[in-house]
Amino acid sequence: MAKYEAKTSSYKIISLLGQGFDGKAEVHLAKYLPTNEMLAIKKFDMDKIKEEAQLVEREIILTRQLQHPRIISYHLAFVNGPSVWVISSLMAFGSCRDLLSRYFNDGLPENAIILILRDVLDALDYIHKKGFIHRAIKASHILISATGKACLTGLRYACPMVVNGKWQKSIHSFPASTAGNLNWLSPELLEQNLLGYNEKSDIYSVGITMCELANGQEPFAGTTTTLMLTEKVRGCAPQLLDCVTFPRGLALESSGDCDSKSIENRKFSEDLHSVAELCMQRDAYYRPTAEQLLTHPLFKSHKKSMPLPDLLKPALPMSDRVAYNKDDVTNLDTINRLSQMEIYTCEWDF
Amino acid sequence: MDKNMCNISKNISNDGGESENEIELSNRIFSVESDEELYPIPLENHNEIVDFEDELDAVNINNFFHRVDSDQIIYQSKKKKLKLIGKYVMGDMLGEGSYGKVKEMLDSETLCRRAVKIIKERKIRRIPNGEQNVQREIKLLRSLRHKNVIRLVDECYNSEKEKKYLIMEFCAGSLQGMLDSTPDKRLPHFQAHGYFLQLIDGLEYLHGKNVVHKDIKPGNLLITLEGDLKISDLGVAEIIDLFAEDTSVQGQGTPTFTPPEIANGLETFPGFKVDIWSSGVTLYNVVTGTYPFEGDSIFRLFENIGKGVFQIPEDIEDPLRNLLLGMMEKDPYDRLTLQQIRQHQWFTRKPAKHGNVVPLPALKGDQWHNMTTIPYLIDHYYDLPNDDYPDEHFYTEHQLNEERKKYQKDHSNGTSQQSNSSKRRWKKPISCMTVRNFPGCKQS
Numbered sequence: 001m002a003k004y005e006a007k008t009s010s011y012k013i014i015s016l017l018g019q020g021f022d023g024k025a026e027v028h029l030a031k032y033l034p035t036n037e038m039l040a041i042k043k044f045d046m047d048k049i050k051e052e053a054q055l056v057e058r059e060i061i062l063t064r065q066l067q068h069p070r071i072i073s074y075h076l077a078f079v080n081g082p083s084v085w086v087i088s089s090l091m092a093f094g095s096c097r098d099l100l101s102r103y104f105n106d107g108l109p110e111n112a113i114i115l116i117l118r119d120v121l122d123a124l125d126y127i128h129k130k131g132f133i134h135r136a137i138k139a140s141h142i143l144i145s146a147t148g149k150a151c152l153t154g155l156r157y158a159c160p161m162v163v164n165g166k167w168q169k170s171i172h173s174f175p176a177s178t179a180g181n182l183n184w185l186s187p188e189l190l191e192q193n194l195l196g197y198n199e200k201s202d203i204y205s206v207g208i209t210m211c212e213l214a215n216g217q218e219p220f221a222g223t224t225t226t227l228m229l230t231e232k233v234r235g236c237a238p239q240l241l242d243c244v245t246f247p248r249g250l251a252l253e254s255s256g257d258c259d260s261k262s263i264e265n266r267k268f269s270e271d272l273h274s275v276a277e278l279c280m281q282r283d284a285y286y287r288p289t290a291e292q293l294l295t296h297p298l299f300k301s302h303k304k305s306m307p308l309p310d311l312l313k314p315a316l317p318m319s320d321r322v323a324y325n326k327d328d329v330t331n332l333d334t335i336n337r338l339s340q341m342e343i344y345t346c347e348w349d350f
Numbered sequence: 351m352d353k354n355m356c357n358i359s360k361n362i363s364n365d366g367g368e369s370e371n372e373i374e375l376s377n378r379i380f381s382v383e384s385d386e387e388l389y390p391i392p393l394e395n396h397n398e399i400v401d402f403e404d405e406l407d408a409v410n411i412n413n414f415f416h417r418v419d420s421d422q423i424i425y426q427s428k429k430k431k432l433k434l435i436g437k438y439v440m441g442d443m444l445g446e447g448s449y450g451k452v453k454e455m456l457d458s459e460t461l462c463r464r465a466v467k468i469i470k471e472r473k474i475r476r477i478p479n480g481e482q483n484v485q486r487e488i489k490l491l492r493s494l495r496h497k498n499v500i501r502l503v504d505e506c507y508n509s510e511k512e513k514k515y516l517i518m519e520f521c522a523g524s525l526q527g528m529l530d531s532t533p534d535k536r537l538p539h540f541q542a543h544g545y546f547l548q549l550i551d552g553l554e555y556l557h558g559k560n561v562v563h564k565d566i567k568p569g570n571l572l573i574t575l576e577g578d579l580k581i582s583d584l585g586v587a588e589i590i591d592l593f594a595e596d597t598s599v600q601g602q603g604t605p606t607f608t609p610p611e612i613a614n615g616l617e618t619f620p621g622f623k624v625d626i627w628s629s630g631v632t633l634y635n636v637v638t639g640t641y642p643f644e645g646d647s648i649f650r651l652f653e654n655i656g657k658g659v660f661q662i663p664e665d666i667e668d669p670l671r672n673l674l675l676g677m678m679e680k681d682p683y684d685r686l687t688l689q690q691i692r693q694h695q696w697f698t699r700k701p702a703k704h705g706n707v708v709p710l711p712a713l714k715g716d717q718w719h720n721m722t723t724i725p726y727l728i729d730h731y732y733d734l735p736n737d738d739y740p741d742e743h744f745y746t747e748h749q750l751n752e753e754r755k756k757y758q759k760d761h762s763n764g765t766s767q768q769s770n771s772s773k774r775r776w777k778k779p780i781s782c783m784t785v786r787n788f789p790g791c792k793q794s
Contacts, residue, residue: 172576179460192463193718194522194575194710226439226458230727 059156070123092317093144119150125290137205148308170196200284207279271298442722498552521572531711536639538705548579623682630677669695
């Protein structure tokens with residue numbers, strides 16, 4: 001914390017990377033002038049946030065409280081006029097949602113999914129053991145560093161499982177401002193009945209996120225919320241789409257902008273399908289814990305795989321692009337690229 | 351008979367749609383209370399369709415005019431027709447408030463459960479002070495925001511029907527309901543303590559806003575799924591003038607919880623102390639299962655309250671005994687203040703865990719309090735129109751009895767039913783594949 005100065009003059013804002021929190025927070029690429037280090041600054045517009053200020057507070061406190069290499073760390077947070085600035089390391093590949101929207105419309109390759117998934121489960125295992133439920137696992141809350149490590153973020157939706165010093169068997173609170181996360185939430189959380197939910201709810205969201213990473217879009221995208229609810233309550237389990245689950249013969253009237261050819265031609269491994277299935281079981285009791293999932297054969301077989309940055313090509317880490325012009329960001333080329341990014345990176349929600 | 355049934359079913363499908371759940375029943379062949387579950391088809395009068403709205407269990411055979419074989423009584427399951435108020439999906443009735451029905455709702459944007467208080471303006475106008483009280487309550491509710499005070503989330507208005515919809519936080523039951531669900535109508539002390547702390551928190555907030563609730567009682571203390579207590583029903587609440595002395599002039603609360611100063615007909619009295627008294631009576635009631643004052647009539651009751659003498663059962667020991675005496679001090683000026691209650695020994699020390707926690711009682715047989723909006727949504731999204739074969743929606747009383755026996759048998763075996771509502775057990779299960787207008791299956 002002491003390493004960075006809490007004054008705006010120490011930071012040079014270079015470009016807007018994207019928006020988060022329903023447009024109430026902006027993420028900027030910035031340079032820390034004393035060291036010329038590239039950073040990400042998230043500015044919460046407290047005038048727009050108003051009643052949700054508690055969420056911002058909770059996010060900052062909890063993110064500072066949780067110390068894990070697979071969870072984003074905030075170097076510093078301070079108030080600047082009507083906004084709260086949060087300084088963190090630059091996650092150079094942006095969010096997974098970002099990568100999907102820009103480069104992988106039909107989904108990421110299997111090896112990339114496995115690498116990301118393992119990091120997410122690592123973080124989740126830690127969070128659960130610390131007594132919290134994340135409640136917002138989704139691709140836009142998974143950031144990828146320049147070296148290809150995935151970091152979890154979005155902790156403002158998290159809730160403690162320990163209340164009054166006691167570990168609760170189930171939680172009944174319905175997360176506030178959660179409209180943007182509904183498609184990822186588990187049936188038992190959405191049901192809001194007396195049975196409540198526990199950390200296994202996050203495991204369900206991991207399953208949905210796997211579908212999102214594999215298919216390019218989360219299941220139930222574009223579906224009305226109430227239909228999504230009834231589908232989940234009735235136990236409809238989404239799937240990873242490949243030649244097995246999405247046979248050629250299945251004619252679709254409205255395939256949209258998605259290239260169904262590439263879906264029909266690919267095949268995910270049995271293990272990947274099985275992990276997704278395990279995660280999205282209707283009955284939370286049967287879902288494995290994050291720790292159990294990490295012992296799944298899926299993560300043993302992939303060890304020889306390429307590093308994530310290679311798998312993510314043609315996507316390039318942001319620092320590389322800026323690195324050429326570290327001191328001269330007025331370079332036209334960079335400006336062009338950055339401005340292009342502005343258009344696409346609207347899901348940089350961290 | 352089959353022909354008749356077909357004719358009837360035509361009738362139903364023609365006008366069943368708008369009959370909804372608002373139709374009030376006069377006596378017909380069956381004088382059964384109602385729920386939106388089943389449609390009986392009277393054998394005597396084919397042209398009349400009677401709207402029943404109640405649990406099967408409420409069917410009272412004794413009320414039939416003449417003996418009918420159970421095979422001859424035919425019901426048709428009434429469709430749970432989806433009804434939207436703004437962005438809210440309407441669910442089943444939760445209870446009846448002083449000014450109208452309270453139903454469950456689902457916010458279709460956030461999928462958060464809500465409750466709605468439906469206020470029929472036409473009805474309100476006939477109640478003395480009705481409109482005034484409602485307006486005051488709404489205005490009050492809008493200005494309040496505390497964890498232990500019911501929150502008004504949204505408001506809708508239907509000018510055609512002259513109905514006001516007050517959308518509030520969803521609560522699963524009331525303290526009164528919990529008391530009623532136990533054999534001796536009381537809670538273990540440690541549980542009562544937890545609720546009492548929350549009641550005092552909520553009261554402190556209200557009093558800080560210069561609001562006197564004036565109708566604190568177990569029936570107005572709602573409990574959420576999380577176990578939070580919410581003070582509700584501010585229908586007779588009063589705002590104390592900041593610049594005048596703390597004196598209240600009206601009393602319209604519930605008699606049993608009325609303090610001596612109101613029972614004795616005093617013209618003015620300190621307002622905040624009214625809530626202290628009724629909170630005391632509430633606590634008394636919750637831990638003993640009885641009331642400190644009773645009377646054959648309201649006059650007798652007020653006479654007893656006016657004397658201010660009451661007994662506390664032997665098993666209530668200090669410091670709780672002392673707290674109750676302090677809260678139900680006859681002279682409002684001697685009565686404890688909220689600050690004094692906070693510092694009281696019983697308040698500050700959590701009682702030992704004796705006895706079992708009393709759970710929220712089941713709502714219409716559903717111990718898990720599942721969303722009642724789901725059946726309406728399922729019907730809307732999945733139920734294929736089956737005009738050609740309406741017979742699968744018909745059930746005879748005989749079949750119902752068999753079902754009921756089976757159901758009870760299942761239940762007594764203690765099989766832990768998963769959350770799926772047992773109500774729709776006669777519906778043919780429709781697989782996910784036959785869903786109509788379901789865009790979610792397709793990858794877009």
